[in-house]
Amino acid sequence: xxxxxxxxxxxxxxxxxxxxxxxxxxxxxxxxxxxxxxxxxxxxxxxxxxxxxxxxxxxxxxxxxxxxxxxxxxxxxxxxxxxxxxxxxxxxxxxxxxxxxxxxxxxxxxxxxxxxxxxxxxxxxxxxxxxxxxxxxxxxxxxxxxxxxxxxxxxxxxxxxxxxxxxxxxxxxxxxxxxxxxxxxxxxxxxxxxxxxxxxxxxxxxxxxxxxxxxxxxxxxxxxxxxx
Numbered sequence: 001x002x003x004x005x006x007x008x009x010x011x012x013x014x015x016x017x018x019x020x021x022x023x024x025x026x027x028x029x030x031x032x033x034x035x036x037x038x039x040x041x042x043x044x045x046x047x048x049x050x051x052x053x054x055x056x057x058x059x060x061x062x063x064x065x066x067x068x069x070x071x072x073x074x075x076x077x078x079x080x081x082x083x084x085x086x087x088x089x090x091x092x093x094x095x096x097x098x099x100x101x102x103x104x105x106x107x108x109x110x111x112x113x114x115x116x117x118x119x120x121x122x123x124x125x126x127x128x129x130x131x132x133x134x135x136x137x138x139x140x141x142x143x144x145x146x147x148x149x150x151x152x153x154x155x156x157x158x159x160x161x162x163x164x165x166x167x168x169x170x171x172x173x174x175x176x177x178x179x180x181x182x183x184x185x186x187x188x189x190x191x192x193x194x195x196x197x198x199x200x201x202x203x204x205x206x207x208x209x210x211x212x213x214x215x216x217x218x219x220x221x222x223x224x225x226x227x228x
Contacts, residue, residue, distance in 0.1 A: 022110060023180075023183045025106060025110045026110055026111070026180060026183050026184045027183055027184065029106065029107060029110060029111060029184075030183075030184040030185070030186045031186055032101065033101060033119070034186040034188070034189060035189070036094075036097055036098055036101055037188075037189065037192065038189030038191055038192060039094065039097070040094055041189060041191040041192040041193075041196040041197065042191045042196070043090050043094070044087065044090040044091055044093075044094045044126075045196050045197065045199070046196065047083050047084075047086040047087035047090055048087045048091070048129065048199060049195075049196070049198075049199060049200065050079070050083040050087075051079075051080050051081075051083035051084040051087055051133070052199060052200040052201075052202050053200050054076050054077075054079040054080035054083060055076075055080045055202045056200055056202060057076040058073065058076035058077050058080055059202070061073040061076055081137075081140060084133050084136065084137060085137065087133055088130065088133050088134060088137065091126065091129065091130040091133070092130065094126070095123065095126060095127060095130065098119070098122075098123055098126075099123065101119075102116070102119045102120060102123065107119075112178065112180060112184075114169060114172075114173045115184070117169060118166065118169055118170070118173075121162055121165050121166045121169065122166065124158070124162045125159060125162045125163060125166065128155055128156075128158040128159045128162060129159060129199075131155045131158075132152065132155045132156060132159070135148045135151050135152055135155060136152070156203060
């Protein structure tokens with residue numbers, strides 16, 4: 001009887017220690033993932049939002065030239081190109097940082113399935129944003145000699161499709177109960193606000209044969225650390 005009690009106590013102790021270690025790893029992984037996303041808000045997204053916003057200003061100046069001063073049109077375009085180049089440099093660095101995080105053994109072992117899937121979809125969305133910018137710069141650098149219209153359409157369809165997948169995942173997970181959420185939920189970094197997370201949607205902002213309204217913004221994914 002005494003030996004049985006010793007075994008039971010030993011197993012309970014092992015189980016308790018294992019649960020504590022598991023929850024500790026979930027918490028530290030969530031904090032690290034949140035910090036990586038915070039870097040995006042204060043660095044990468046700044047240039048992404050700036051170049052998208054500059055293009056919308058450029059498009060509006062084309063459609064309503066009387067509303068702008070001389071030289072503003074080219075100023076918008078030059079800002080668009082320069083910010084896009086800065087964005088590409090920052091996005092490459094951020095994607096490498098994020099890839100290193102989601103490729104780690106502890107992330108793959110400890111994180112719930114929906115966190116892993118959410119981070120992977122998120123990475124693919126931003127990879128598509130990077131591909132879009134690179135393709136547009138190829139057109140600019142070639143002075144229009146390179147025709148990448150089909151590539152651009154395919155890339156922007158990828159962005160839309162992955163965004164839909166992320167939204168579907170979020171809706172699916174938000175109605176599920178998971179006791180681990182109270183341990184993995186971390187409030188978004190203070191720097192991650194609407195101003196640093198919402199990416200202006202420039203699709204359709206210039207239609208050479210017919211004017212179109214300024215498109216609505218795109219909500220990009222944050223971490224899936226849902227509250228309990």
